[in-house]
Amino acid sequence: MAMPQTKPAPVATTDIAVSARSVSKTYGETEALRDMTIEFPRGQLTSLLGPSGCGKTTLLKIIAGLLEPNSGTIEVNGKPVTGPGEDRAFVFQDFALLPWASVMRNVAFGLELRGVAKSEREAIAAKYIADVGLKGFEKSFPHELSGGMRQRVGLARALSVNADVLLMDEPFSAVDEQTRRKFQEDLLSLVQNENKTFIFVTHSIEEAVYVSDQIALLLPRPSRVSEIIRPSGLRMKDVDNIRRDPEYLDTVDRIWALLRSYVE
Amino acid sequence: MTDQSQRTLATAASQGRPPLTKPARRDFFGRLTPALVKHRPLVLKLVSAAVVFGAWEIAGRIPVSYAFPTFIESMAALWSMTVDGSLFVAYGETLKPLVVGILISTFIGVAVGMWIGLAKWADWLFSPIFIVMQAAPLAALIPLLVMIYGIGLTSKVFVVCIMAMPVIVLNTAGAVRNTPSSFIEMGQSFLASRAEVIGKIILPAASPVIFSGLRLGVSAGFIGAILAELKITPTGVGDIISYSRSVADYASMYAAIFSIIVLAVVFLNLLERIELTLFEGNARGYASD
Ligand SMILES: Nc1ncnc2c1ncn2[C@@H]1O[C@H](COP(=O)(O)OP(=O)(O)OP(=O)(O)O)[C@@H](O)[C@H]1O
Ligand SMILES: [Mg+2]
Numbered sequence: 438m439a440m441p442q443t444k445p446a447p448v449a450t451t452d453i454a455v456s457a458r459s460v461s462k463t464y465g466e467t468e469a470l471r472d473m474t475i476e477f478p479r480g481q482l483t484s485l486l487g488p489s490g491c492g493k494t495t496l497l498k499i500i501a502g503l504l505e506p507n508s509g510t511i512e513v514n515g516k517p518v519t520g521p522g523e524d525r526a527f528v529f530q531d532f533a534l535l536p537w538a539s540v541m542r543n544v545a546f547g548l549e550l551r552g553v554a555k556s557e558r559e560a561i562a563a564k565y566i567a568d569v570g571l572k573g574f575e576k577s578f579p580h581e582l583s584g585g586m587r588q589r590v591g592l593a594r595a596l597s598v599n600a601d602v603l604l605m606d607e608p609f610s611a612v613d614e615q616t617r618r619k620f621q622e623d624l625l626s627l628v629q630n631e632n633k634t635f636i637f638v639t640h641s642i643e644e645a646v647y648v649s650d651q652i653a654l655l656l657p658r659p660s661r662v663s664e665i666i667r668p669s670g671l672r673m674k675d676v677d678n679i680r681r682d683p684e685y686l687d688t689v690d691r692i693w694a695l696l697r698s699y700v701e
Numbered sequence: 702m703t704d705q706s707q708r709t710l711a712t713a714a715s716q717g718r719p720p721l722t723k724p725a726r727r728d729f730f731g732r733l734t735p736a737l738v739k740h741r742p743l744v745l746k747l748v749s750a751a752v753v754f755g756a757w758e759i760a761g762r763i764p765v766s767y768a769f770p771t772f773i774e775s776m777a778a779l780w781s782m783t784v785d786g787s788l789f790v791a792y793g794e795t796l797k798p799l800v801v802g803i804l805i806s807t808f809i810g811v812a813v814g815m816w817i818g819l820a821k822w823a824d825w826l827f828s829p830i831f832i833v834m835q836a837a838p839l840a841a842l843i844p845l846l847v848m849i850y851g852i853g854l855t856s857k858v859f860v861v862c863i864m865a866m867p868v869i870v871l872n873t874a875g876a877v878r879n880t881p882s883s884f885i886e887m888g889q890s891f892l893a894s895r896a897e898v899i900g901k902i903i904l905p906a907a908s909p910v911i912f913s914g915l916r917l918g919v920s921a922g923f924i925g926a927i928l929a930e931l932k933i934t935p936t937g938v939g940d941i942i943s944y945s946r947s948v949a950d951y952a953s954m955y956a957a958i959f960s961i962i963v964l965a966v967v968f969l970n971l972l973e974r975i976e977l978t979l980f981e982g983n984a985r986g987y988a989s990d
Contacts, residue, residue: 503886521890533887537905537980547891550901598891 454479454634460509469495471659482635484645487655493638497604526600528608532591534579541575547598565593585612602634646688770952779956794937799926802861810866814873835867857929864925865918872914876907908980923965
């Protein structure tokens with residue numbers, strides 16, 4: 438069962454897949470992001486960790502091209518973002534499943550919009566439905582699924598379009614602990630095996646430390662990056678031993694100490 | 702758990718005793734009748750129809766008013782109108798403005814409603830018209846329509862449209878406007894074009910409310926068609942109603958009214974069929990007719 442999680446040593450000049458430069462966003466009176474600058478290295482998983490309402494979803498939507506920043510630029514693969522693109526896929530915090538469509542159609546929806554023929558897209562979707570553990574529910578409708586199952590449908594939909602950059606807004610928040618741990622392991626091997634860039638929002642410090650190459654700690658609104666933490670030693674470790682590793686425990690403690698000041 | 706209760710049920714039944722655990726499949730009256738359970742909606746419909754008709758019959762027999770025939774008398778009158786063909790002739794007249802008016806209201810109403818829901822300026826331009834139309838006292842407008850369009854089909858179609866269109870337009874516009882923004886964002890993030898967002902997301906999301914608007918609109922259109930025949934020129938079913946009233950043939954009058962209600966119910970059921978064919982996903986949780 439033990440899977441070696443070794444990674445080739447990082448290239449000297451880290452390749453940046455996504456970068457945000459001095460991005461600011463205000464909603465009416467609410468200043469969500471102020472002058473945020475952050476870089477997301479290609480092939481790595483970056484977690485955004487910060488208090489509720491600090492603007493994590495806002496940042497992801499700006500990267501996705503769904504929202505326009507008031508100022509600043511986003512670049513994906515060196516090109517400025519002007520709108521949604523094939524290179525990015527979104528896992529929505531509220532799942533955003535179409536209630537009138539079956540699990541199959543929901544998962545295949547991204548491919549449907551890309552003009553992939555029905556038989557082909559359903560074959561691809563079936564694979565991802567099985568991957569997220571929903572085999573047998575292809576014909577079910579979202580209202581017939583539990584919250585965690587719905588979330589997995591949203592996850593499968595984003596994976597099925599095979600985008601370079603995955604924007605995941607609390608993708609495991611509603612799944613049970615067993616599934617969550619399994620997904621965390623799956624995510625690690627996905628990061629390992631595919632040269633995709635993951636931007637991952639979570640509220641769980643442990644989860645962030647477990648899966649991330651780098652963790653961006655965000656300040657409360659108006660949000661900026663307060664600190665970047667790279668638990669790099671952990672990425673060489675065997676998945677089964679990460680949670681026992683002193684570096685893991687130390688990092689979790691350190692982040693908690695930093696975040697604690699916001700809570701108080 | 703389910704396994705176990707099934708087993709108890711089976712053993713109890715095989716021993717000829719009533720099952721100890723309460724079985725799930727029991728009809729309205731608490732009897733174990735799987736066939737009834739399966740057709741419960743139909744059974745309930747028949748029961749409620751029987752109650753209404755029974756009450757009608759009793760009220761007619763008391764009688765509550767000399768102008769109120771019994772159910773059986775009314776059905777006899779309906780039968781004689783059917784066999785002598787006068788009912789079909791009447792509907793030939795009534796259905797013309799009704800069907801034309803409802804078709805116009807449906808297609809133009811949904812289109813304008815979508816437009817209002819999608820574009821702010823269309824909302825600003827058209828919404829007031831339909832709000833006024835919905836509030837207008839139709840009976841007062843009829844002389845005006847007759848003055849402009851005469852007493853022919855056009856005026857009657859107008860009456861049907863004035864009755865049916867506002868609710869269709871306003872429901873459609875509201876439904877379109879209330880499409881959850883997360884669905885639209887999802888579509889955009891997966892590169893849906895504007896047309897795809899409208900066709901694959903907004904329209905299906907709005908369809909339950911659009912169809913409930915259509916149901917209200919169709920019912921109002923029926924009222925409009927009869928009103929037009931009573932107020933403009935007595936033709937068709939409106940003629941049967943006003944003529945039989947003038948000669949105190951109340952059974953025929955109620956028969957005509959009954960027939961129009963039945964037709965309206967048939968129409969509404971047809972509409973639901975259409976809805977389920979177009980949007981299968983809407984099959985859940987609709988209280989119909
Ligand atoms: N459409 C909107 N209109 C107005 N204000 C908004 C809108 N969307 C978000 N906000 C505000 O912007 C701030 C950041 O919101 P955002 O959803 O990005 O937070 P978040 O970090 O994702 O929070 P959570 O962890 O709870 O999901 C919040 O204070 C919120 O009130
Ligand atoms: Mg959020």
